[in-house]
Amino acid sequence: xxxxxxxxxxxxxxxxxxxxxxxxxxxxxxxxxxxxxxxxxxxxxxxxxxxxxxxxxxxxxxxxxxxxxxxxxxxxxxxxxxxxxxxxxxxxxxxxxxxxxxxxxxxxxxxxxxxxxxxxxxxxxxxxxxxxxxxxxxxxxxxxxxxxxxxxxxxxxxxxxxxxxxxxxxxxxxxxxxxxxxxxxxxxxxxxxxxxxxxxxxxxxxxxxxxxxxxxxxxxxxxxxxxxxxxxxxxxxxxxxxxxxxxxxxxxxxxxxxxxxxx
Amino acid sequence: xxxxxxxxxxxxxxxxxxxxxxxxxxxxxxxxxxxxxxxxxxxxxxxxxxxxxxxxxxxxxxxxxxxxxxxxxxxxxxxxxxxxxxxxxxxxxxxxxxxxxxxxxxxxxxxxxxxxxxxxxxxxxxxxxxxxxxxxxxxxxxxxxxxxxxxxxxxxxxxxxxxxxxxxxxxxxxxxxxxxxxxxxxxxx
Numbered sequence: 001x002x003x004x005x006x007x008x009x010x011x012x013x014x015x016x017x018x019x020x021x022x023x024x025x026x027x028x029x030x031x032x033x034x035x036x037x038x039x040x041x042x043x044x045x046x047x048x049x050x051x052x053x054x055x056x057x058x059x060x061x062x063x064x065x066x067x068x069x070x071x072x073x074x075x076x077x078x079x080x081x082x083x084x085x086x087x088x089x090x091x092x093x094x095x096x097x098x099x100x101x102x103x104x105x106x107x108x109x110x111x112x113x114x115x116x117x118x119x120x121x122x123x124x125x126x127x128x129x130x131x132x133x134x135x136x137x138x139x140x141x142x143x144x145x146x147x148x149x150x151x152x153x154x155x156x157x158x159x160x161x162x163x164x165x166x167x168x169x170x171x172x173x174x175x176x177x178x179x180x181x182x183x184x185x186x187x188x189x190x191x192x193x194x195x196x197x198x199x200x201x202x203x204x205x206x207x208x209x210x211x212x213x214x215x216x217x218x219x220x221x222x223x224x225x226x227x228x229x230x231x232x233x234x235x236x237x238x239x240x241x242x243x244x245x246x247x248x249x250x251x252x253x254x255x256x257x258x259x260x261x262x263x
Numbered sequence: 264x265x266x267x268x269x270x271x272x273x274x275x276x277x278x279x280x281x282x283x284x285x286x287x288x289x290x291x292x293x294x295x296x297x298x299x300x301x302x303x304x305x306x307x308x309x310x311x312x313x314x315x316x317x318x319x320x321x322x323x324x325x326x327x328x329x330x331x332x333x334x335x336x337x338x339x340x341x342x343x344x345x346x347x348x349x350x351x352x353x354x355x356x357x358x359x360x361x362x363x364x365x366x367x368x369x370x371x372x373x374x375x376x377x378x379x380x381x382x383x384x385x386x387x388x389x390x391x392x393x394x395x396x397x398x399x400x401x402x403x404x405x406x407x408x409x410x411x412x413x414x415x416x417x418x419x420x421x422x423x424x425x426x427x428x429x430x431x432x433x434x435x436x437x438x439x440x441x442x443x444x445x446x447x448x449x450x451x452x
Contacts, residue, residue: 014274022325036272043273046443047323208268208325 002026004072004079004120006059006113007086009036012135012183015207016083019215021048028053028077030068031086053077059086059112060104069119078125081218082132084113084157089150102149109153114160121173130173131218134161138181138226141235143243145251154179158224165223176218181231183207268328275443276323278330282337287344287440291448294352301356304348305404308341308361308415313425315339317432322439340436342424345414347433351448358410361424363417364397 003020007013008029020027021044031037034056041054055071057064072079087109090101117132124130137154144151158177165175183206210227217225226235237246271280290297290304297304315335318324324333341361348359368391396418403419404411413421414428441447 009272011269014270014272018270018274018325039272040274042445043271043275043443046445047274206268206328207270208328 001080003081004028005083006030009033009040013085014040015211017044019211021050026051028072030055030057032058060107065115065119072123079123080125082120084134093146094148105149105153110156132175133218134177136177136179138179138231140179142246145247174218174221176222177224178214179226180210278333278337283340288444291446297357298355303410304359305401306341306345306361309338310363311335312338312342316427342428343433343436346428347437360404361415362400366391367394367397
């Protein structure tokens with residue numbers, strides 16, 4: 001099998017790349033961080049006997065996704081699995097941010113992700129099943145004040161993923177939305193989790209387990225995966241409680257955590 | 264130490280990379296100078312290298328991650344590095360040692376850890392000695408004109424070490440470390 005992973009140089013992207021390599025999958029890796037991409041490719045080549053192709057690009061730039069697809073076609077790559085990991089967030093209130101940073105979230109998390117998916121479907125192997133994972137978030141389950149744009153973009157991906165899975169069911173395609181809570185992907189994420197105290201740790205997931213279980217689930221035809229019992233419980237509560245009540249609760253929790261962490 | 268599984272930018276488990284591979288790579292880069300100066304390589308190991316076997320099938324602990332076992336394995340790697348250096352470069356006048364500093368009052372268990380790991384280290388730290396005490400062992404191993412003959416030292420005295428420290432394990436770790444660092448000691452820098 002061959003897997004295309006976006007955001008492959010980041011913590012979760014690397015975890016997926018290592019899991020795929022352990023399963024013997026060949027890899028096509030991309031990330032905006034060319035150095036990080038080169039390092040993870042080299043590290044995986046030194047650990048596993050799989051073929052690795054890498055091409056750095058900024059998926060939000062015009063022509064970048066087309067360029068990646070052209071590269072893949074030139075290498076004769078046919079895909080079995082697409083892992084849409086690349087995504088971005090900027091902490092803080094909507095009115096306090098520049099509109100560029102806000103639209104950056106939409107351009108990467110939604111537009112570029114959908115463009116990549118659209119193009120990747122044209123690269124799929126002629127026979128056999130094709131698997132797509134969208135990295136959404138636990139934040140997709142309810143409106144999140146102080147992470148409003150990010151949470152809404154992840155909500156978009158959750159709904160889109162479920163709908164696309166239904167559209168492509170008859171075409172031998174499985175689609176899964178991964179909705180994790182906090183993960184120790186970068187030092188600032190680890191600090192953000194610590195700033196939330198007990199609940200930050202209770203809703204955190206281990207990267208290597210999330211990567212392993214996500215791939216196992218999409219191969220089995222799973223459609224939504226919320227890692228962790230606490231997170232799974234929260235996701236159910238999010239469907240039962242009023243969104244406005246949940247938003248009020250989350251605003252109070254996030255404001256305290258962000259003040260502590262961003263200070 | 265880390266409470267949860269994290270990897271470096273290369274995709275290597277962090278404690279294995281920092282506690283072992285980094286020292287291995289640094290030694291490789293400094294080897295010409297070490298040979299020229301008949302130098303000594305001192306690696307901070309630990310008594311926790313004992314009661315631990317190398318997890319060859321999953322050295323990065325991708326399955327069943329346990330921060331304590333990861334740490335113990337990295338300290339065993341420190342001893343195997345010292346053993347491997349003596350085997351390969353002892354005849355060139357290089358001497359390598361592993362040191363058990365004992366329980367020292369440092370922040371090692373507080374760096375990027377949380378929960379149980381942090382709480383346990385805060386308690387253990389109270390029984391630790393100040394760093395000046397184990398530093399005497401480093402000074403002893405570096406200082407004299409003739410390098411001491413042993414492999415593993417604590418409080419300036421040679422100590423017994425684990426049976427896992429043998430040629431077979433040392434060679435296997437050496438070969439793997441060269442592969443992961445992309446170096447070959449036979450062709451130094």
